[in-house]
Structure formats: structure tokens, C-alpha cells
Amino acid sequence: MSVLQVDNVVSGYGSMEVLHDLSLAVGQGEIVAMLGPNGAGKTTLLRTIFGVVPPWSGTITYKGEDISGVPPERLVRMGLAYIPQEYNIFASLTVQENLEMGAFIRDDDIHPRIEEIFELFPDIAERRKSRAGELSGGMRQMLAIGRALMLNPELLLMDEISTGLAPFLVDAIFERVKELNDQGVTILLVEQNAPKALQTSDRVYIIEGGEKKAEGNPEAIAADEEIARLYLGRS
Ligand SMILES: Nc1ncnc2c1ncn2[C@@H]1O[C@H](COP(=O)(O)OP(=O)(O)OP(=O)(O)O)[C@@H](O)[C@H]1O
Ligand SMILES: [Mg+2]
Incomplete structure (x- = not known):
């Protein structure tokens, strides 16, 4: 069973729609990474899951319970945690x-x-x-x-925790992330460092323009030349 399921979520700010019918899932014990260019909507998705930005439509389910629009102070009691960017x-x-x-x-x-x-x-x-x-x-x-x-927390949402850090610190942080995961914490993270995300995660989603462009295990994502060229900074 998925710990977290996002089904057809639409959300945004004011009248600006940012997420267009986005769906993803995170299984028990997984580390799932979200990659994508600046402005893709990655932070908006984490905010929508964590009840900071209300979903306009669609459903967010945590351990089988509908948490769409549930505020953060209730979510923390249910076992979610969020590290903002x-x-x-x-x-x-x-x-x-x-x-x-x-x-x-x-x-x-x-x-x-x-x-x-x-x-x-x-x-x-x-x-x-x-x-x-x-x-x-x-x-x-x-x-x-x-x-x-x-x-x-049982489910940890992390937004670009390694950005701006020296490589040895990025390694140190991701070692801790692995350790937490080994202790049973399920993790959904946004990462700018694509190689690190591929190395650390069990599954990857590529988000662009508020839509899911690709998903798969890190090996499959890395082996797809078009994805690599478009989203992983490889030529
Ligand atoms: N508080 C806000 N009010 C209005 N628009 C916003 C707000 N936060 C983000 N946006 C807009 O929503 C869109 C998605 O932004 P978001 O921060 O979710 O992208 P991101 O994928 O996290 O980008 P980055 O990699 O730069 O962190 C962008 O067009 C951005 O300008
Ligand atoms: Mg962001």
C-alpha cells in the first residue's frame, strides 16, 4: 500500500494554476525523488501535500486517509513532517x-x-x-x-536540503537521509543535484510545467537519453 498518494491534484496561487492534474505515489519505506527545472512546481506540490497551499481539486491520501486540504498542525500529529526549501x-x-x-x-x-x-x-x-x-x-x-x-515522522517531505552545500556536506547529509530511511522513515524529496538524487532514491519523478514528465527507477531514468538531456543536465 502507498503511504502517500496524490491523485489528479490541481493547485496554485491566486488565479494562477501551477499544478495541472498531477499524480504520484510513495510506497512504504521508499525514498522518492522529484527532479525538474526551476519553477516546475516541485515546492508547490510539497506545500499542497502538507496543507500549506490548498488543492483546488484532486485527492491526497496518507495511509488510506484523505488528507486533501488538512492543515499542517493536524498533519504533524498524523506522522508527516516537512522541511521547507x-x-x-x-x-x-x-x-x-x-x-x-x-x-x-x-x-x-x-x-x-x-x-x-x-x-x-x-x-x-x-x-x-x-x-x-x-x-x-x-x-x-x-x-x-x-x-x-x-x-x-513516518513520512518526511524534504525540499532541496543539499542546495548550496559543498560536495562533502551533500554526501554527509544524504548518508543521514539513508540512515533515517533504514530506520523506517519514508521519504519524498525534491533535489537539484540529479546525480545524488539518482544515487539515493528508489524511484524518481520528473516534473516540469506543473506536470509529470517521467517516472521510473533511477537506472531507467538515467538510461533514457532524452530525459538525461532535457532534465539531468547531460548533453
Ligand atoms: N507564493 C507564491 N505566490 C505566487 N506564485 C508562486 C508562489 N510560489 C511559487 N510561485 C510560482 O509557482 C510556480 C512554481 O513554483 P515552485 O516554487 O513550486 O517551483 P519549483 O519547482 O519548486 O522551483 P525551484 O526549483 O526554483 O525551487 C512558479 O511559476 C512560481 O513563480
Ligand atoms: Mg522549489
Whole structure:
């Protein structure tokens, strides 16, 4: 059974339609990557799934339940988490306070979970009392992931977590992503780094102009010369 199913979704901003009848699915335990050019609608799709942008029509189903238009504060209680492309941490709060904010709906002891997250990201553990705004780009992204993990999500939506990072940090971040997936977290991610996305994911969707242009396993996507030329930056 799919953990997430997006069926014929249309959405946009104001009167501008961005997603045109888009469908995709994410199976239990998968890492699914979305690739596509700037302005394709990748972020809009994640926002629509997470209830930040309401769908105009179509259906979004999570573990068999219709969540179309359900607001984020309810979705986090159902096991979804979302790491936005921008403004994914509170720069003026400390590292530890950011993690505490990630667990705002929990009223039990969150400190064991904070320690688990520091074990996953030892670099940010050393900076737990620093303001998040003082961290390097790589550490900020690790903190953003850590914050999203505070509620033990089953499905993690991640928007371009590696953009702008040095290659060794991209590798480090994706190793953590793999580790989370091994622990049972299902992942839908948007990625600009096509080789990394193909290397990390179980399945890939190519989105352009608010429509699905291709889907398949990474081997098939990479082997398709037209897709590679059009979307993967290969000539
Ligand atoms: N808040 C907004 N209000 C109005 N239009 C928006 C808004 N956010 C995005 N758009 C428009 O919606 C379209 C899709 O944008 P979106 O951010 O979803 O693309 P994307 O695939 O995530 O691109 P990128 O790779 O640059 O992040 C674009 O034409 C964009 O200008
Ligand atoms: Mg985007």
C-alpha cells in the first residue's frame, strides 16, 4: 500500500494554476525523488501535500486517509513532517531551542529525543547553545532535518536540503537521509543535484510545467537519453 498518494491534484496561487492534474505515489519505506527545472512546481506540490497551499481539486491520501486540504498542525500529529526549501529554522533561537520548537505539540519529556538527534548529527550537538543563525549552511540543514525529526515522522517531505552545500556536506547529509530511511522513515524529496538524487532514491519523478514528465527507477531514468538531456543536465 502507498503511504502517500496524490491523485489528479490541481493547485496554485491566486488565479494562477501551477499544478495541472498531477499524480504520484510513495510506497512504504521508499525514498522518492522529484527532479525538474526551476519553477516546475516541485515546492508547490510539497506545500499542497502538507496543507500549506490548498488543492483546488484532486485527492491526497496518507495511509488510506484523505488528507486533501488538512492543515499542517493536524498533519504533524498524523506522522508527516516537512522541511521547507527556505526559512526552515529559527535563526534567532539556539540549536537546542529549535529542536524544542520542533516538538511543540508534545507534552512528554522530549529530551531523550533531542539526544537521539544529537547522536545522528554530532556536529550540531557541539553547538547546542549557539544561535542557529550563526551556524554554517551544512549545519543549518542538519538542524532543519533534526527539527523535523522531533515528532518521529513516518513520512518526511524534504525540499532541496543539499542546495548550496559543498560536495562533502551533500554526501554527509544524504548518508543521514539513508540512515533515517533504514530506520523506517519514508521519504519524498525534491533535489537539484540529479546525480545524488539518482544515487539515493528508489524511484524518481520528473516534473516540469506543473506536470509529470517521467517516472521510473533511477537506472531507467538515467538510461533514457532524452530525459538525461532535457532534465539531468547531460548533453
Ligand atoms: N507564493 C507564491 N505566490 C505566487 N506564485 C508562486 C508562489 N510560489 C511559487 N510561485 C510560482 O509557482 C510556480 C512554481 O513554483 P515552485 O516554487 O513550486 O517551483 P519549483 O519547482 O519548486 O522551483 P525551484 O526549483 O526554483 O525551487 C512558479 O511559476 C512560481 O513563480
Ligand atoms: Mg522549489
